[in-house]
Amino acid sequence: MTTDSNTPQNYILYRTRALGWQAVGYVIVAMQLTAEQATGAPAGFAYTLDTAGAYPDGSLYRVPATAYALSGAATATAGTALTLDLTPDNYGPKTETLVTLSDGGAGGTFSSGTVTFGAGIKTPQAVTYTPKAAGTVTISATNNGGLTDPASLEIVVNAAAAAAAT
Numbered sequence: 001m002t003t004d005s006n007t008p009q010n011y012i013l014y015r016t017r018a019l020g021w022q023a024v025g026y027v028i029v030a031m032q033l034t035a036e037q038a039t040g041a042p043a044g045f046a047y048t049l050d051t052a053g054a055y056p057d058g059s060l061y062r063v064p065a066t067a068y069a070l071s072g073a074a075t076a077t078a079g080t081a082l083t084l085d086l087t088p089d090n091y092g093p094k095t096e097t098l099v100t101l102s103d104g105g106a107g108g109t110f111s112s113g114t115v116t117f118g119a120g121i122k123t124p125q126a127v128t129y130t131p132k133a134a135g136t137v138t139i140s141a142t143n144n145g146g147l148t149d150p151a152s153l154e155i156v157v158n159a160a161a162a163a164a165a166t
Contacts, residue, residue: 008032010050014061017044025061062091067148070141078160087124092117097145107132134159
């Protein structure tokens with residue numbers, strides 16, 4: 001069976017911004033609409049196709065991620081590891097997505113140069129980064145799943161303290 005834009009199908013209207021006790025993904029209403037009717041949702045809401053009718057009114061739709069954040073300390077010491085966190089903005093991407101980290105050739109080391117966001121999973125991922133030398137290092141992240149990449153993270157790296165003479 002094929003459908004066209006005039007064939008009513010199951011859609012849901014859900015929140016894209018939390019309001020009070022209604023979280024992002026809260027289903028306001030499930031309804032039958034044509035594709036043309038399921039456009040122009042008010043600000044803070046979105047329509048999505050729910051062919052299986054899996055999301056009744058009041059349920060929680062697991063909104064797929066469209067972006068992710070990169071965070072960590074703004075300062076570090078050469079030779080000392082710091083933790084970097086990568087966090088999807090919603091329930092992970094629609095498909096498993098590989099994120100690759102870079103320090104722009106500064107020579108530092110990552111505990112893992114890549115992290116994986118599981119499909120539909122809202123789990124932050126952490127890696128450690130050990131800067132090699134004093135200076136400013138720019139950490140960037142790119143992905144293979146179509147998510148919007150975060151802004152680069154600049155870290156000011158201080159020289160390691162000199163060992164005390166005995």
